[in-house]
Amino acid sequence: MTEKLAASSRSADLTDVRVTRSRSNTLYSGVGALVLIVVLFAFPYYVGPGTTGIMVQGLIVLTLASMWNLLAGYAGLVSVGQQAFFGLGAYFVLIPAMHGITPWFGLVFAAIGAAACAVPLWWLVARLRLGYFAIATWVLASVVMLVIEQISSIGGGTGEPLPGLSGMQPAVLTAYTYWAALTVAVLAIGGVYLLLRSKVGLTLTAIRDDERAARSSGVRVGLARMGVFIAAAAGCGAAGGVLAIEQLQVVPGTAGGVFSVQWTAEMAFAVIIGGIGTIEGPILGTIVYMVLQQELQSYNAWYLIVLGAVAITIALFARRGLWGTVVDRFNIRLFPVGYHLWAPGESRRRKRREPAHVAP
Amino acid sequence: MAWVNAIIQGILIGGLYALFACGLSLMFGVMKVVNLAHGDLAVMAGYIGVGVIAVTHVPVLWSIPIVVILMAVIGYILQRSIIQGAISRGELTTLIVTFGLSIIIENALQQFFTANSRGIGVGESFITASFSIGSQIVIPWLYVVIFVLAVVVLLGLQQYLSRSRYGRLIRAVADDQEAAQLSGANYRHVFGIAAAIAFGTVAVAGMFEGMITTISPTLGTDTILLFAFASVVIGGLGSLWGTLLGGVILGVAQAVGAQINPSWEQLAGYAVFLLVLVIRPQGLVGQGATS
Numbered sequence: 001m002t003e004k005l006a007a008s009s010r011s012a013d014l015t016d017v018r019v020t021r022s023r024s025n026t027l028y029s030g031v032g033a034l035v036l037i038v039v040l041f042a043f044p045y046y047v048g049p050g051t052t053g054i055m056v057q058g059l060i061v062l063t064l065a066s067m068w069n070l071l072a073g074y075a076g077l078v079s080v081g082q083q084a085f086f087g088l089g090a091y092f093v094l095i096p097a098m099h100g101i102t103p104w105f106g107l108v109f110a111a112i113g114a115a116a117c118a119v120p121l122w123w124l125v126a127r128l129r130l131g132y133f134a135i136a137t138w139v140l141a142s143v144v145m146l147v148i149e150q151i152s153s154i155g156g157g158t159g160e161p162l163p164g165l166s167g168m169q170p171a172v173l174t175a176y177t178y179w180a181a182l183t184v185a186v187l188a189i190g191g192v193y194l195l196l197r198s199k200v201g202l203t204l205t206a207i208r209d210d211e212r213a214a215r216s217s218g219v220r221v222g223l224a225r226m227g228v229f230i231a232a233a234a235g236c237g238a239a240g241g242v243l244a245i246e247q248l249q250v251v252p253g254t255a256g257g258v259f260s261v262q263w264t265a266e267m268a269f270a271v272i273i274g275g276i277g278t279i280e281g282p283i284l285g286t287i288v289y290m291v292l293q294q295e296l297q298s299y300n301a302w303y304l305i306v307l308g309a310v311a312i313t314i315a316l317f318a319r320r321g322l323w324g325t326v327v328d329r330f331n332i333r334l335f336p337v338g339y340h341l342w343a344p345g346e347s348r349r350r351k352r353r354e355p356a357h358v359a360p
Numbered sequence: 361m362a363w364v365n366a367i368i369q370g371i372l373i374g375g376l377y378a379l380f381a382c383g384l385s386l387m388f389g390v391m392k393v394v395n396l397a398h399g400d401l402a403v404m405a406g407y408i409g410v411g412v413i414a415v416t417h418v419p420v421l422w423s424i425p426i427v428v429i430l431m432a433v434i435g436y437i438l439q440r441s442i443i444q445g446a447i448s449r450g451e452l453t454t455l456i457v458t459f460g461l462s463i464i465i466e467n468a469l470q471q472f473f474t475a476n477s478r479g480i481g482v483g484e485s486f487i488t489a490s491f492s493i494g495s496q497i498v499i500p501w502l503y504v505v506i507f508v509l510a511v512v513v514l515l516g517l518q519q520y521l522s523r524s525r526y527g528r529l530i531r532a533v534a535d536d537q538e539a540a541q542l543s544g545a546n547y548r549h550v551f552g553i554a555a556a557i558a559f560g561t562v563a564v565a566g567m568f569e570g571m572i573t574t575i576s577p578t579l580g581t582d583t584i585l586l587f588a589f590a591s592v593v594i595g596g597l598g599s600l601w602g603t604l605l606g607g608v609i610l611g612v613a614q615a616v617g618a619q620i621n622p623s624w625e626q627l628a629g630y631a632v633f634l635l636v637l638v639i640r641p642q643g644l645v646g647q648g649a650t651s
Contacts, residue, residue: 076452078452078455080459124634124637124638127641128641130394130451130452130455131388131392131393131396131451131454131455132394132593134396134455134459135396135585135586135589136589136593136637138581138589139590139630139633142582142586142626142630143627143630143634146626146627150623150627254581254582255475255578261463261581262463265459265463268456268459269460269463272456300470300471301467301468301470301471302467302471304463304464304467305463305464305467305468305471307463308460308461308464309460309464311456311460312442312456312457312460312461312464315446315456315457315460316442316446316449316453316457319449319453
């Protein structure tokens with residue numbers, strides 16, 4: 001509706017200008033995405049549990065990367081403490097499971113619980129910006145971990161095995177875990193897409209372009225940021241819940257545990273490599289991450305070193321990441337969240353953008 | 361009396377926290393860089409110290425200036441290359457680059473030195489030597505020496521920034537980069553010098569950490585960076601004495617927390633940090649932590 005309105009209001013003086021969200025390739029990419037999702041859901045029937053196991057890890061990182069992209073790429077919130085919500089999500093699957101609630105349903109608790117915890121934590125860091133925000137979230141993650149390690153009934157500092165799934169066949173369990181991870185990832189990406197196309201997306205774009213101007217125009221900057229922070233916490237929480245199911249245990253701590261900053265490193269690097277501020281970027285970045293991780297997995301920590309080096313290089317020399325480079329070259333968008341202004345005479349079939357010329 | 365003992369130890373360890381914090385504070389004050397790799401640099405300096413002592417067999421005290429010079433050179437080079445490149449591309453890039461450095465350093469240390477913790481030996485007799493006031497209060501000499509050295513470094517830094525030619529240049533560039541540039545100051549070089557100083561102080565702190573306890577690759581992100589940041593926030597930005605106060609308050613809070621329950625040590629410190637963040641975000645001394 002908005003598209004037509006926007007187009008018609010301009011058509012009085014600018015006859016040949018149209019404004020649309022989507023272009024023809026959006027239809028193709030939408031159908032393509034649906035087919036891809038169906039194919040991905042059918043995966044456990046065709047490939048072995050080893051492959052689906054690896055895919056689960058990739059889907060966890062994909063969910064996390066989409067959330068971090070929403071935070072840093074759209075709301076300007078560079079959080080280095082997302083492992084707090086990731087870990088909380090794992091515990092919000094564990095705790096109901098210890099009371100007899102199936103972990104699959106626990107994923108809902110993970111998302112809601114992490115989001116609920118995000119509200120008071122947001123209140124603590126809401127005033128801070130950029131670098132200060134980054135370290136403060138890191139401190140909060142440490143505080144959350146220290147508090148959870150005090151509670152001995154959920155495993156204290158050593159962790160706790162996840163009950164409730166012991167009766168399942170390993171192969172069946174892997175398939176179910178994969179479907180859960182895929183569902184979480186699809187919901188996360190779809191949620192980000194819908195959020196950015198909504199009024200919130202417009203608000204975030206206004207803040208990103210000029211925060212002061214947005215604020216003085218009556219945009220509720222703080223509210224929008226809080227919304228994004230809570231939404232990202234929910235997504236990271238659900239991903240943490242998937243990890244708890246995948247590992248069949250929850251281990252706190254920073255060395256290899258759910259509160260390790262390496263989780264945030266992985267999500268941030270995937271976003272930077274793929275292209276920050278685009279929905280497609282985290283997907284591409286996660287694929288790069290998975291390839292690197294699989295190639296270098298026999299060299300222990302080397303994949304994180306290489307990933308960090310690649311992320312630094314891309315942040316310095318190709319700021320818009322791999323997807324940004326693709327967009328610049330071919331001008332395609334699989335998830336259109338902005339608007340496209342059709343230049344007079346521009347054809348729907350044209351792929352490359354003409355050099356900009358002023359409308360009459 | 362155990363309480364007095366805890367508080368005195370907290371004050372003394374606070375000097376070390378302030379030493380960790382002053383480099384972080386300096387880099388933010390001068391270049392507006394929040395260096396997320398700060399803690400890992402301290403750990404890296406500690407490991408360099410271990411290596412220098414093992415290879416050259418110099419006494420521990422003499423290894424400190426060697427490590428400081430090495431780290432200062434590394435700091436200058438890093439600042440002139442990738443950190444400067446990141447600064448000119450915006451704050452998000454700066455955060456990504458320093459975060460990337462942090463993860464790279466931590467995992468590289470883990471790769472080369474394993475995850476085991478190491479200490480910098482200062483001689484068995486010196487570590488255990490202590491003096492007592494009355495019958496209950498026992499203070500290790502090592503803590504006193506490190507506190508005094510930390511205060512000396514902070515004092516020296518304060519004097520350097522306010523008196524010396526380069527110190528004035530650094531403050532001029534921090535105040536108004538463009539005006540300083542127009543007056544003929546090469547701000548990139550000045551940034552490099554500031555980074556070299558920051559890396560030098562963090563090297564001293566990293567070495568001391570290795571002497572008081574032990575260092576391990578994950579220590580930088582687990583505690584050092586967070587303690588340094590908490591000290592800066594508690595004390596307030598822009599004042600080295602505020603940073604010392606912040607470090608001491610953090611140290612005392614941790615010591616008192618540990619006295620109540622050994623596992624509350626870090627939590628008590630962070631509780632004070634969060635309290636200051638909520639009640640007095642500009643810090644106890646200083647101008648402001650918000651935007």
